[in-house]
Amino acid sequence: MVPPEADRAACPDRMAGFRFTYEVTALLVSRYGRWTCGWDQSVHHGGPVESWCCASDSVGEAQETAERVVTCLLEWRDWLEDVAERFERLAPHPDASAEDQSWHLERAVTRLVTAVVSSTHASSSWYGLCETTLTWFLTSTGMSSEEAQKAVEVAIGGRFKSHVAPAPTLIDTVGEDLAIRLTGRGFYRER
Template sequence: MTKPRAFGTIAQLSCPTRFWGNATAVNDELAPAWLPWSAVDPDLIAFDWNDEESSQLATVIASMVPPAGAGWEERHRFTTEVTALLAARYGRWACGWHWAVGEGGGGGVVTSWCCTSHSVGESAATAAKVVASLLEWRDWLEELAERFAQLAPPAGADAEEHSWHLERATTRLVTVVVDRTGAESGWYGLCRTVLTWFLSSTGMCLETAKNAVDAAIGGRFKSWTAPSRTLVDGVGEDLAVGLTGEKPYRDR
């Protein structure tokens, strides 16, 4: 496990010019769906957390909340600046803190946050939502890491066995994403990301993983529609066959 980057107190990062200086291009590099698994893998990126850190973070976030009656642009700027601050302090993995369930959140898994319009309000309450959302997102990444390790094809597996493990992993991961997102608006975006991360965790290069997942899903997942068991199984088999050239055997 890598050591966390050295920072002073979080209050030292409260100035916008400071955290913009520590963050890379927000549009390109602080969107969780675009991050490689290596940037979010909790086994590689340590996360030191305690009551003092929680309190300091909440205080800084509260000081950034726009005043009551602020318009959409100011609220949006607040969430963007919070994302940059969290990424600067904890790593780019933290940019998924507001990838929330439903249309307003972009089809993610976070439930402590809704969207800019409904989640930005009184300063202390808003800060508490940000902290809860960050921890919820971290828990999701840690859960994924555990699932990936359990579902990874064993070393030395032949093509047929490898195919079986890939199909099993795909169907189980899709099912988990459907359950956590409620198959609401845009849920398939998170599903695509999770499957890409899984393949990357096995050592596959990012572009190969992305292309394989896109080909297997083929635009068949839709917003507000939970996929049928047949469709999930079909995507799993298509991904496995596309990567191994072999159909999974059925005797396990």
């Protein structure tokens, strides 16, 4: 599936590279499942994968490219497993009071945003993975994906920017906004 060198060099619109990543993704999904869809989410483009840049820079000879794809897939899997473990630790208990739920949500946002910033180096469009991660977290607690996505969009509200790590106070504000929106209570305000 590696595009010939001539195709990569002669394709200024990068279509050969896009076809390559699409075909590799389709192969990985068919073999291992949907979780593989982020294998090429490079830190250069807002993802946590260090071993991939883009097809034009990362695709080489067939064996070298295959090894790089495997390395990237393993990096992506490690990141997903880390995030899943964080979700388990950060989730509020289903029977928690509104105040406790609010506290857990604020804490989860702070820790998850910080983890995404660290993994992506706050590079180009890092906030996309942040929104996705927070949405996944909320859906892991039982919220519908539509509700979770809307709540995250409102809480972030365009406040995160490419190539800029958010200040801790901004992360805290986003966490508080999300918690209040979802629980109607602010942990720190109520005590």
